[in-house]
Amino acid sequence: MKPPPFEYVDPRTVAETLERLATHGDDAKILAGGQSLLPMLNLRLARPAVIVDVNRVAGLDGLTTENGRLRVGALVRQRALERWAASHAPLLAAALRLVGHIAIRNRGTVAGSIAHADPASELPALLLCLDGVVVAESRRGRREIAAHALFEGPLVTALAADELITETRFELPHAGEGWGFHEVARRHGDFALVGVAAVIAREGGRVGRARVSVFGAGPTPLRAEAAERALLGREPTPTQVAEAAAAGAAALAPVADLHASADYRRRVARTLLGRALTDAAARSRP
Amino acid sequence: MNRTVRLRVNGERHERLVEVRKTLADFLREDLALTGTHVGCEHGVCGACTVLLHGEPVRSCLLLAVQAEDTEITTIEGLADGEQLHPLQQAFWDHHGLQCGFCTPGILLTAKAFLEECPHPTDDEIREALSGNLCRCTGYHFIVEAIRAAAEGRR
Numbered sequence: 053m054k055p056p057p058f059e060y061v062d063p064r065t066v067a068e069t070l071e072r073l074a075t076h077g078d079d080a081k082i083l084a085g086g087q088s089l090l091p092m093l094n095l096r097l098a099r100p101a102v103i104v105d106v107n108r109v110a111g112l113d114g115l116t117t118e119n120g121r122l123r124v125g126a127l128v129r130q131r132a133l134e135r136w137a138a139s140h141a142p143l144l145a146a147a148l149r150l151v152g153h154i155a156i157r158n159r160g161t162v163a164g165s166i167a168h169a170d171p172a173s174e175l176p177a178l179l180l181c182l183d184g185v186v187v188a189e190s191r192r193g194r195r196e197i198a199a200h201a202l203f204e205g206p207l208v209t210a211l212a213a214d215e216l217i218t219e220t221r222f223e224l225p226h227a228g229e230g231w232g233f234h235e236v237a238r239r240h241g242d243f244a245l246v247g248v249a250a251v252i253a254r255e256g257g258r259v260g261r262a263r264v265s266v267f268g269a270g271p272t273p274l275r276a277e278a279a280e281r282a283l284l285g286r287e288p289t290p291t292q293v294a295e296a297a298a299a300g301a302a303a304l305a306p307v308a309d310l311h312a313s314a315d316y317r318r319r320v321a322r323t324l325l326g327r328a329l330t331d332a333a334a335r336s337r338p
Numbered sequence: 339m340n341r342t343v344r345l346r347v348n349g350e351r352h353e354r355l356v357e358v359r360k361t362l363a364d365f366l367r368e369d370l371a372l373t374g375t376h377v378g379c380e381h382g383v384c385g386a387c388t389v390l391l392h393g394e395p396v397r398s399c400l401l402l403a404v405q406a407e408d409t410e411i412t413t414i415e416g417l418a419d420g421e422q423l424h425p426l427q428q429a430f431w432d433h434h435g436l437q438c439g440f441c442t443p444g445i446l447l448t449a450k451a452f453l454e455e456c457p458h459p460t461d462d463e464i465r466e467a468l469s470g471n472l473c474r475c476t477g478y479h480f481i482v483e484a485i486r487a488a489a490e491g492r493r
Contacts, residue, residue: 059339060358060404083402090400103358107405131394135450153470155388155395155448231466240469319487 055093062105066189066218069109073214074191076102082216083107084127087152111235112218113138122222122299123213130157130165130175140284141224143182143231147249153241161250163217166202169209169272172243174235176203177267179329180275181249182222188215203272227263229253230336232328235268236320238311244268246320252288259283262296264277266331269306269321276300288333297325345406347372356403363387365403366413374414378472385471388444395413395451407477417450426450428490432458435484437475440456440471445471449485 073080079099083089084107092098106112107127114125115136122141124133130151132260136145151157151165151174165175166186178184180199187196188211202209211217225231235247246268253261262283264276279300286292301322308314344353346369354369361380366372377384378386380399387398391413408486417424426446429435436442445468450466452459459467464485473481 054361055402056361057339057357057359060341060402062404085383086400087397089359090402093359094380094399101400105402105405149466151361152382153385153395154452154467155385155470156382156400158391158394158396159400162428240466330356 053094053096056096056099057091058100059102060105061102062108066109066111066216068107069104069216070189070191070214072102072104073216077213079105082167082215083165085129086164087156087160088164088170090226099274106216109131110288114219119148119222120224120226122224124162124220126161126163126216126218126220128162130160130162133162139244142175142231143225143249143251144178144222146231146233147178147326150235150237150241150244150247151192153180156241162246163220166220167209167211167217169203169207170243171203171206171270171272172245172268174247174267175242177247177249177265179220179222180273181251181263182224183263185221186211186217187219187221188212189218190215194218200275221305225251226253228337230332230334232331232335234324234331236274236324238259246306246317246324248321248324248328250325250332252283252329252332252336254288254333254336257287258285259288259333262329262332264300264325266300266304266321266325269304269317271307274304276303276325278303279329281322283329287327288336291328293329293333294326296329297322300325341404343379343404343407345409345411347411348413349480358404360403361399362389362401362403362406362411363398365406366398366411369403372413372415374440376440376443376489378440379403383472384441385448386441388447390447390451391453393451401449411449414446424450424457425491428483429491430481431482433480433484433487435476441471441473441475445473445481449488453485453489457489459486461486481482 079101112127134148163271235244262280279296306317376385376386
């Protein structure tokens with residue numbers, strides 16, 4: 053099908069964008085990469101009165117790191133982050149090549165995927181795993197929203213209708229921290245049935261910090277806190293990893309849909325937690 | 339709501355008044371009569387409408403025509419040099435890389451950009467690059483062979 057009629061504006065500055073969002077509120081939708089919004093328009097699942105196309109807004113394309121904190125401007129395409137990550141951030145590289153397809157990543161933005169908040173997509177789960185933050189601006193001001201407070205439900209976030217994400221931030225794994233990323237999808241590029249991102253830091257052989265998120269197994273990406281707790285202060289032996297994976301999966305309450313039953317999702321989550329934690333332990337410096 | 343869009347397609351300048359809700363795919367087909375860009379699923383899954391935007395593959399069904407203002411687009415019509423087929427087109431011919439041909443324009447443009455970035459690919463890399471383009475005829479084997487042959491021909 054074709055998009056329903058709408059008014060189209062393409063502001064050139066953040067201030068002008070915020071003005072538009074303040075004026076139109078819920079009637080407006082922000083168009084960045086458009087790889088989720090355009091399908092919704094074409095299928096007429098979304099009928100916004102106004103499309104605010106931010107692609108020509110200046111100053112939102114920065115990609116910088118500072119003390120292990122990655123700052124990604126709102127217009128950075130997934131493909132651009134993937135290319136950067138290939139030589140700087142192997143966890144992000146492993147995850148990004150599973151986001152849609154090259155043609156999708158060439159347009160899709162990092163911030164847009166996070167704002168869309170599909171519970172089975174990779175970037176929201178990475179933000180949660182990497183203690184990320186989004187910077188949201190509106191005419192009312194600027195605030196930082198931590199990942200754990202951002203995702204409220206399937207496609208629902210704490211962002212208000214007049215807010216624009218201007219930047220996303222990720223705490224990248226530090227030197228010596230190990231990472232793991234696994235997902236199961238029906239076909240390459242599909243949304244995951246279930247996926248896991250894990251980062252482990254060790255001190256004197258024992259796990260000093262574990263950051264683990266699961267996606268596709270609940271209404272939002274989730275931190276696998278039970279799995280993190282099961283590893284803290286212990287050596288990541290195969291037995292301990294298996295215990296942590298079981299604890300992490302037991303805490304999940306996935307739903308059934310036409311792709312997989314709830315039980316199957318929980319079983320896949322347990323297996324993938326085991327694999328991601330094993331990889332993260334193996335890659336970490338004792 | 340209408341708006342004027344100016345862009346270059348296959349090296350040629352165009353200026354048209356378009357409805358803002360018109361996708362780039364429909365613009366190319368209906369306004370510029372470039373019907374080689376095929377429209378399949380219209381929600382970004384099938385890859386048939388893939389074109390190059392500044393040399394990078396994108397879904398033309400997921401871009402509004404007005405977003406293509408001041409851009410350089412390459413469609414399948416821009417691939418051959420007159421009567422001389424592009425090496426990828428020749429390889430698809432030689433290796434039976436198409437049957438009905440509906441997916442072929444999107445696949446050729448995807449493959450063109452892919453080989454420019456990855457000139458000596460493994461079969462696994464070719465298959466990953468093709469993962470966003472659905473073909474319901476060939477079973478993909480001949481497509482992979484054609485792309486491999488085109489890559490080898492460039493060496």
